[in-house]
Amino acid sequence: MKLRDLFSDDTAITVQAAALDVGGLAVDSRAVKPGDVFFALAGAKTDGARFVAAAIEAGAVAVAGDHPPAGDLAVPFVRLTNPRRALALAAARMFPQQPQTIAAVTGTSGKTSVAAFTRQIWQRLGHASASIGTIGLVTPTRSVYGSLTTPDPIALHRSLDAIAREGVTHLALEASSHGLDQFRLDGVRVAAGGFTNLSRDHMDYHPDVAHYLNAKLRLFRDLVVDGGAAVISADHDCSAEVIDAARARGLRLISVGRNGDAGAGIRLIAAAVDGFAQRLTLDHAGRNYQVHLPLVGEFQIENALVAAGLVIGTGGDPAAVFAALDHLEGAPGRLELVGERNGAPVFVDYAHKPDALAKSLQALRPYAKRKLVVVFGAGGDRDAGKRPLMGAIAAESADAVIVTDDNPRREDPATIRAAILAAAPGAREIGDRAEAIRTAIGELQPGDALVIAGKGHETGQIVGDTVLPFSDHEAAAAALSASAA
Numbered sequence: 184m185k186l187r188d189l190f191s192d193d194t195a196i197t198v199q200a201a202a203l204d205v206g207g208l209a210v211d212s213r214a215v216k217p218g219d220v221f222f223a224l225a226g227a228k229t230d231g232a233r234f235v236a237a238a239i240e241a242g243a244v245a246v247a248g249d250h251p252p253a254g255d256l257a258v259p260f261v262r263l264t265n266p267r268r269a270l271a272l273a274a275a276r277m278f279p280q281q282p283q284t285i286a287a288v289t290g291t292s293g294k295t296s297v298a299a300f301t302r303q304i305w306q307r308l309g310h311a312s313a314s315i316g317t318i319g320l321v322t323p324t325r326s327v328y329g330s331l332t333t334p335d336p337i338a339l340h341r342s343l344d345a346i347a348r349e350g351v352t353h354l355a356l357e358a359s360s361h362g363l364d365q366f367r368l369d370g371v372r373v374a375a376g377g378f379t380n381l382s383r384d385h386m387d388y389h390p391d392v393a394h395y396l397n398a399k400l401r402l403f404r405d406l407v408v409d410g411g412a413a414v415i416s417a418d419h420d421c422s423a424e425v426i427d428a429a430r431a432r433g434l435r436l437i438s439v440g441r442n443g444d445a446g447a448g449i450r451l452i453a454a455a456v457d458g459f460a461q462r463l464t465l466d467h468a469g470r471n472y473q474v475h476l477p478l479v480g481e482f483q484i485e486n487a488l489v490a491a492g493l494v495i496g497t498g499g500d501p502a503a504v505f506a507a508l509d510h511l512e513g514a515p516g517r518l519e520l521v522g523e524r525n526g527a528p529v530f531v532d533y534a535h536k537p538d539a540l541a542k543s544l545q546a547l548r549p550y551a552k553r554k555l556v557v558v559f560g561a562g563g564d565r566d567a568g569k570r571p572l573m574g575a576i577a578a579e580s581a582d583a584v585i586v587t588d589d590n591p592r593r594e595d596p597a598t599i600r601a602a603i604l605a606a607a608p609g610a611r612e613i614g615d616r617a618e619a620i621r622t623a624i625g626e627l628q629p630g631d632a633l634v635i636a637g638k639g640h641e642t643g644q645i646v647g648d649t650v651l652p653f654s655d656h657e658a659a660a661a662a663l664s665a666s667a668a
């Protein structure tokens with residue numbers, strides 16, 4: 184590919200540079216291969232411009248960025264006003280194939296679940312379907328774990344091209360606020376955007392909630408294609424603002440939930456817990472549908488309806504879509520029932536932020552006739568403000584609380600636990616997560632319910648820079664079999 188072909192026509196490039204052959208794109212000097220264009224990006228920790236010499240040394244044939252690096256440059260420099268966006272658009276040109284139908288979902292909680300549900304519904308409707316997000320890339324034939332919820336644009340466009348060539352026609356993507364803010368999804372042809380909810384998260388990255396919401400609104404303002412669909416949960420304080428953003432673009436609005444529009448949207452008329460499932464009555468386009476949703480947790484109704492809306496908004500037959508909800512499987516580690524002791528159910532959940540923890544405990548209350556027990560912690564090198572909030576929520580909504588470690592990273596784990604414990608009177612402290620899980624399971628009595636929150640699908644405990652193998656699923660299984668012996 185020629186350098187010229189990577190950029191929009193209004194990008195100034197000398198005639199000589201325009202004809203350069205380009206082999207690939209790189210944002211990290213350590214990943215540059217001979218023939219690559221190096222994008223020097225100013226980041227949260229450092230400035231890519233500092234690594235231009237290293238990139239050229241590694242074989243970069245051109246450098247792109249918003250300011251030329253100091254000193255003489257041995258290769259052409261392409262000046263860009265928005266290098267992160269230009270990078271994503273260049274990646275879309277370098278990896279041109281995409282699944283025909285792409286839906287993206289944002290919101291503080293529920294993205295992974297909605298992406299998984301959307302993939303499952305499409306699959307049941309007969310489409311080769313994939314999802315990309317926190318649990319990685321999942322296609323009909325393979326599952327590949329990735330470290331980011333929304334991958335960097337080079338990795339993302341490479342994956343889109345690869346799965347399209349493998350025959351995947353439908354893709355559900357998670358759009359994180361970091362991903363939207365950093366233009367990681369630009370260049371993706373998004374046919375439908377989904378929005379679940381907004382609560383406190385990532386306050387270590389976004390200066391305030393307005394900035395956080397604005398990042399999420401980029402999905403509707405900038406990314407969904409003209410004439411595309413906007414599927415918005417209508418039951419929250421922020422819903423009206425999101426709906427306004429979608430309307431301003433003239434997108435086809437599908438509002439869902441108790442306040443959803445029963446015409447174009449999906450209105451939840453009634454919901455009742457039925458064992459580890461829920462019975463729903465829905466109205467859509469003048470018809471009434473009965474659904475048996477095989478999932479625990481009221482919040483999963485929101486996720487299922489957003490997913491249904493995304494499939495309907497991209498052409499799915501409503502009756503087939505609602506019938507497919509009866510077969511949904513939860514994403515791994517999202518209020519997943521992993522076993523029971525003395526008749527008390529044990530769940531693994533990914534609640535690692537205040538609202539998710541509140542919703543998770545609220546969802547499990549009907550299953551705890553005696554004590555609702557929670558084991559959780561909070562991540563190091565992440566928003567410290569959420570720690571006391573989560574402590575207070577646990578103390579208020581659970582009957583027994585064990586505070587433990589959850590990826591302390593470079594922070595002192597005891598300090599993190601202390602911040603939670605200060606707001607959770609009566610809570611016990613057991614730093615070692617396996618021991619905390621063993622203790623909680625060992626104490627379960629008939630009528631209790633336990634949720635082990637915060638790590639969900641994760642398979643490691645990050646201590647310092649080391650990832651120690653750890654899985655709540657395995658720790659719970661070991662404790663359950665030990666207590667049964």
Ligand SMILES: CC(=O)N[C@H]1[C@@H](OP(=O)(O)OP(=O)(O)OC[C@H]2O[C@@H](n3ccc(=O)[nH]c3=O)[C@H](O)[C@@H]2O)O[C@H](CO)[C@@H](O)[C@@H]1O[C@H](C)C(=O)N[C@@H](C)C(=O)N[C@H](CCC(=O)O)C(=O)O
Binds near residue numbers: 234
């Ligand atoms: C804070 C953040 O989001 N950082 C992302 C951002 O990095 P950055 O540009 O700020 O990085 P930086 O370290 O300041 O470096 C600046 C530039 O110098 C380059 N560099 C640096 C060192 C070097 O030797 N050579 C070199 O070229 C870097 O590659 C980078 O381009 O852009 C990178 C490329 O896209 C991302 O990999 C990186 O994600 C980091 C690893 C991260 O941990 N992000 C998390 C917080 C994140 O994005 N999370 C969200 C939400 C999760 C959720 O709630 O579900 C996600 O989507 O996963």
Ligand SMILES: Nc1ncnc2c1ncn2[C@@H]1O[C@H](COP(=O)(O)OP(=O)(O)OP(=O)(O)O)[C@@H](O)[C@H]1O
Binds near residue numbers: 293294482485538543
């Ligand atoms: N619609 C919802 N409303 C409130 N809480 C939810 C909702 N959906 C899921 N949760 C809670 O949030 C946790 C994470 O759910 P999920 O992984 O689907 O969301 P996510 O937005 O992808 O989260 P993350 O940003 O951490 O990847 C669940 O385990 C549950 O505790």
Ligand SMILES: N[C@H](CCC[C@H](N)C(=O)O)C(=O)O
Binds near residue numbers: 562563565
């Ligand atoms: N994507 C989120 C996941 C947090 C999961 C939790 N287990 C933690 O480590 O805090 C983050 O990186 O902030």
Ligand SMILES: [Mg+2]
Binds near residue numbers: 317318
């Ligand atoms: Mg996720």
